[in-house]
Amino acid sequence: MNLNALLTALSGLWAITPDALNAFVSDLPQLVAGTVPESRTNDDLATPIEAPYSMEGSVAVIPIKGALAKNGLSFFGFQLLASMREIGAALRQAAADPSVRAIMLDVESPGGTVDGTEELAAAVIAAGQSKPLYAYADGLMASAAYWAACGAREIAAPATAQVGSVGVVLMHREVSRALDNAGVKVNIITAGHYKAAGNMAEPLSDEMRAYIQSNIDSVYELFLQAVEQGRHVSREKAVAMADGKIFLAGDAQDMGLIDRVCSRTEFINKIQKDCTMTLSELKAQHPDTxxxxxxxxxxxxxxxxxxxxxxxxxxxxxxxxxxxxxxxxxxxxxxxxxxxxxxxxxxxxxxxxxxxxxxxxxxxxxxxxxxxxxxxxxxxxxxxxxxxxxxxxxxxxxxxxxxxxxxxxxxxxxxxxxxxxxxxxxxxxxxxxxxxxxxxxxxxxxxxx
Structure with a gap:
C-alpha cells in the first residue's frame, strides 16, 4: 500500500462531491486494517490498462472514471483514485495519432484532488488545439472532472446525468476532545506562525480558519477562470454556474454547463459527422476558415x-x-x-x-x-x-x-x-x-x- 500517497491526498484540497469524499474517508479504517470495505467491489480492483483509449470509428474515446488524483492511488489491490497524469498522457497520444479524427472524454467521475486538476485541464486544452475534442457526462461529471472537461468544444449528457458541483472543499477533522478523554496531550512545536494551521490536535481558531479559507478561495478563483474560458461565459454567469450545486442534465444545459442532452450513441454519431463535413457545410459554418x-x-x-x-x-x-x-x-x-x-x-x-x-x-x-x-x-x-x-x-x-x-x-x-x-x-x-x-x-x- 502507498500510505504516503494516501496521507498526501487526505491533507490536500479537493474538488469533489461531498458524498464521494465521505465515502472515500469512511473506507479508510477498513483499508488500513487490511480488510475489504463492503462498498468496494471487483470493479474497483486495479487492473493493467491495455490501451489509453479505444476507437469508435475515427473517434478516440478516453475514459475518466472514478475519483481522481494527480498520480492515482491504489490500496491493497483496489484502485481508490484514477491517475490524472495517465489521462493526460492518453490525450497527448490521441492528439498525435494520425488515425484519430476527434477525441471524446468519456466522464463518470465525482472529481478528485485539486492537485493535478489544472495540469489535466491544460492537457485537455492542448489536445483540443490539435484535434476536435468533446466530452460526455456518462452519469456524473462533477467538480474536478468538470474543471478538466469544461475546455472541450462541446459537452453532452444523458437526461439522467448529474453535472456541476463546481467548487472546492477541505475536510478538517478535529480530535482534541477525543484526545483529552483518552488522556493524551499533544504538544505542537513550530517555527512559523501558520506552520501547524488546521492540525487535528487543537481546536480551529478563527484566525486559522480565515487563513485556510483564503487558500480555498484562491483555488476557487482558478476554477472560475477555467469555467469562464472553457464555456465562454462572463464572470457573473460563471459564478452562477459555480455555486457547488449539482444539476440534472436538462437544468445543466439551461445553466450553460453543457451543450446538449442526448444518448452516448447519438453524441458519437454527431462527432463522426462533424469530422466528415462536406465542402458546402464547411463554407456555410466556417466561412472565415x-x-x-x-x-x-x-x-x-x-x-x-x-x-x-x-x-x-x-x-x-x-x-x-x-x-x-x-x-x-x-x-x-x-x-x-x-x-x-x-x-x-x-x-x-x-x-x-x-x-x-x-x-x-x-x-x-x-x-x-x-x-x-x-x-x-x-x-x-x-x-x-x-x-x-x-x-x-x-x-x-x-x-x-x-x-x-x-x-x-x-x-x-x-x-x-x-x-x-x-x-x-x-x-x-x-x-x-x-x-x-x-x-x-x-x-x-x-x-x-
Missing amino acids: VQELRAELREALRAELSTENSQALDAARADASAVQDRIVALAGAIFGKEAGEKLKAVAASGVSAETLATLQGVLGQPEAAKPSGQQEALAALAAATAKVPASPLAAVSSEEDAAKQDFAALVDAHIAAHNCGKGEAIKAVANANPNAHKEWIVAQNATRK
Whole structure:
C-alpha cells in the first residue's frame, strides 16, 4: 500500500462531491486494517490498462472514471483514485495519432484532488488545439472532472446525468476532545506562525480558519477562470454556474454547463459527422476558415508559378544566348575578326529585328567591305538578334519603352560601326530616322513625368 500517497491526498484540497469524499474517508479504517470495505467491489480492483483509449470509428474515446488524483492511488489491490497524469498522457497520444479524427472524454467521475486538476485541464486544452475534442457526462461529471472537461468544444449528457458541483472543499477533522478523554496531550512545536494551521490536535481558531479559507478561495478563483474560458461565459454567469450545486442534465444545459442532452450513441454519431463535413457545410459554418485556406492556396500557387516562370525564362535566355554566340562566331569567321566584334556589339545592344531594315542606311558603307558582304552581315545580325529579347520584360513592355529601346539600339549600333561619340551618333540616327527620333523624345518625356 502507498500510505504516503494516501496521507498526501487526505491533507490536500479537493474538488469533489461531498458524498464521494465521505465515502472515500469512511473506507479508510477498513483499508488500513487490511480488510475489504463492503462498498468496494471487483470493479474497483486495479487492473493493467491495455490501451489509453479505444476507437469508435475515427473517434478516440478516453475514459475518466472514478475519483481522481494527480498520480492515482491504489490500496491493497483496489484502485481508490484514477491517475490524472495517465489521462493526460492518453490525450497527448490521441492528439498525435494520425488515425484519430476527434477525441471524446468519456466522464463518470465525482472529481478528485485539486492537485493535478489544472495540469489535466491544460492537457485537455492542448489536445483540443490539435484535434476536435468533446466530452460526455456518462452519469456524473462533477467538480474536478468538470474543471478538466469544461475546455472541450462541446459537452453532452444523458437526461439522467448529474453535472456541476463546481467548487472546492477541505475536510478538517478535529480530535482534541477525543484526545483529552483518552488522556493524551499533544504538544505542537513550530517555527512559523501558520506552520501547524488546521492540525487535528487543537481546536480551529478563527484566525486559522480565515487563513485556510483564503487558500480555498484562491483555488476557487482558478476554477472560475477555467469555467469562464472553457464555456465562454462572463464572470457573473460563471459564478452562477459555480455555486457547488449539482444539476440534472436538462437544468445543466439551461445553466450553460453543457451543450446538449442526448444518448452516448447519438453524441458519437454527431462527432463522426462533424469530422466528415462536406465542402458546402464547411463554407456555410466556417466561412472565415475557408477564406484563410483560399488565401494560403493562392499564395502557394503564385509562388509556384513565379518559380516555374523564372526557371523557364532563365532557360530561354540561355538557349537564345547560345544561338546568338554561335551566329556571331560564324559571322566573325566569314567576315573577319573585326567585323565579328562589331556584329557582337550590335547584337548585345538589343536592336530588334524590325529595326534591322534601317541599319543599312545608318551604318553606311565601310571602306573595306563589299556591298554583298554588308548584306550578309545584316542578315547574320538579324538572325542573331531576332530571338533574343532586349530584356526579360521586352515581350510585355509598353510602346514608349519599345520606342526608347529601338532608337537607343540604333544609336549604339552607329557608335559600334563608326567609333564615334554618342552625340554624333544620336544626330546621325535622328537624321536618318526622324520618326524613331520623335518617338524616342516622347518616350523620354513620359519617363520623366
